[in-house]
Amino acid sequence: MLSPGSWPCIILLYIYGTVATSLVTQSVPVIGDIAKYFELSHASAGWVISIPSLITAIAALFGGWLVDRIGDKRVIFGGSLFALVGNLVVVGAHDVTTLFVGRLLQGVGYLSLTVGAVTLIMRTTSGARRSIALGLWTSHTAVGIGLTLSIVAPLAQHGELWRWAFGGHAILMALLACAVILLPAKQANLQSRRLADIWFVLKSPRPYRVALASGASAFIQTGIMAALTVYLSRRYAIAIPAAAGIGTLAEVFVACGCLSVGHLLKAGVRGGRLAIVGGIVMLCGGVALYLPAVELVGAIVAVCVFSLGIGTVNGYIWTLVPSSSPSIGSMGATSGLVAQATYLGVLLGPPAIFASFYEGGWMVRVGLVVIAVVLQLAPILGWGRPESLDERQHGSAQALEPN
Numbered sequence: 001m002l003s004p005g006s007w008p009c010i011i012l013l014y015i016y017g018t019v020a021t022s023l024v025t026q027s028v029p030v031i032g033d034i035a036k037y038f039e040l041s042h043a044s045a046g047w048v049i050s051i052p053s054l055i056t057a058i059a060a061l062f063g064g065w066l067v068d069r070i071g072d073k074r075v076i077f078g079g080s081l082f083a084l085v086g087n088l089v090v091v092g093a094h095d096v097t098t099l100f101v102g103r104l105l106q107g108v109g110y111l112s113l114t115v116g117a118v119t120l121i122m123r124t125t126s127g128a129r130r131s132i133a134l135g136l137w138t139s140h141t142a143v144g145i146g147l148t149l150s151i152v153a154p155l156a157q158h159g160e161l162w163r164w165a166f167g168g169h170a171i172l173m174a175l176l177a178c179a180v181i182l183l184p185a186k187q188a189n190l191q192s193r194r195l196a197d198i199w200f201v202l203k204s205p206r207p208y209r210v211a212l213a214s215g216a217s218a219f220i221q222t223g224i225m226a227a228l229t230v231y232l233s234r235r236y237a238i239a240i241p242a243a244a245g246i247g248t249l250a251e252v253f254v255a256c257g258c259l260s261v262g263h264l265l266k267a268g269v270r271g272g273r274l275a276i277v278g279g280i281v282m283l284c285g286g287v288a289l290y291l292p293a294v295e296l297v298g299a300i301v302a303v304c305v306f307s308l309g310i311g312t313v314n315g316y317i318w319t320l321v322p323s324s325s326p327s328i329g330s331m332g333a334t335s336g337l338v339a340q341a342t343y344l345g346v347l348l349g350p351p352a353i354f355a356s357f358y359e360g361g362w363m364v365r366v367g368l369v370v371i372a373v374v375l376q377l378a379p380i381l382g383w384g385r386p387e388s389l390d391e392r393q394h395g396s397a398q399a400l401e402p403n
Helices: 007-025 031-038 042-050 052-070 070-092 096-124 127-137 142-157 159-183 195-202 206-236 240-266 271-290 294-319 328-355 362-377 388-402
Strands: none
Touching: 007 052, 007 070, 007 096, 007 127, 007 142, 007 159, 007 206, 031 096, 031 159, 031 195, 031 206, 042 052, 042 096, 042 206, 042 328, 052 070, 052 206, 052 328, 070 096, 096 127, 096 159, 096 328, 096 362, 127 142, 127 362, 142 159, 142 206, 142 240, 142 294, 195 240, 195 328, 206 240, 206 271, 206 294, 206 328, 206 362, 240 294, 240 388, 271 294, 271 362, 271 388, 294 362
């Protein structure tokens, strides 16, 4: 068993998050083939991408409470099994109903893996390590999207080879289900949580501020990146693998922004200043990406600039989650509430961007970028330190307790 809060444990949890992210984006490079096979409209194709987020958007708060109730390790194991079964259902799907059932099962896995893993990170780390670990955790979305686009893209436009995007993922989930044995168990001294304890989180204002910011960030990030391959391929008449490669490059910049947050905070950079600079960078890149006069090279630069900015802002947002929790014992429910808003953004982002693919739709996309930047920054400016001294001391003591 890995030591709680150790870097090997954090890296393993990061892998769970990365593989979970691909549950959403594994269909992106082959969405054209899926849409053709099932005769789907553009809007329906967008929902195929987003449907795993539906369960999370609806039930993440309950999922977070379940983490508090039965422990992170059991929730992660259950999530691995749901994701495995969901992949297998999609592999064998020959009608739309079966396709969506499989994607919904994957959504349960997505919810369990992401909420369980991030809560375990927050409970077993403290201080500077927690900020760096959460910055690393935030980059799992970018890395998961980037790797998935690169790996799945060669399957595009090859008939029913799109099924291997889900079959390969099923193999990964089987391996990760076995790897759960390496994770630390639930702490024996933690008080059992009642379902009514969810109200303790719901009546606290601070989690809502973080949730709104994270939801807006997820909306615009997932929307732009999920539609990027199709957008670049159609607008600039480039091959799908090449367009997917640009998306992978952009996700590298997202990861850089996420990873820089913990180190910059540790170096003494004020969180508010970090958020403002990241928001301005994101705004400039997001607007430039959709301007009609921008050529391919300019679009590549713009999406990389956008990615760096949103990675920085999103990384900072998640460092605020522990200090927004009313108590250590309700940290799972708090992360669940934030995750619920986050995956509501993930759910709605791709359909919103895909729906704007008409003549003159660039103005709608630019407007969405501007609104998203405002909704990210407004709730968190003036927050102060990402982690209070009291919680840091509490977290340090907890991280040292045996599991």
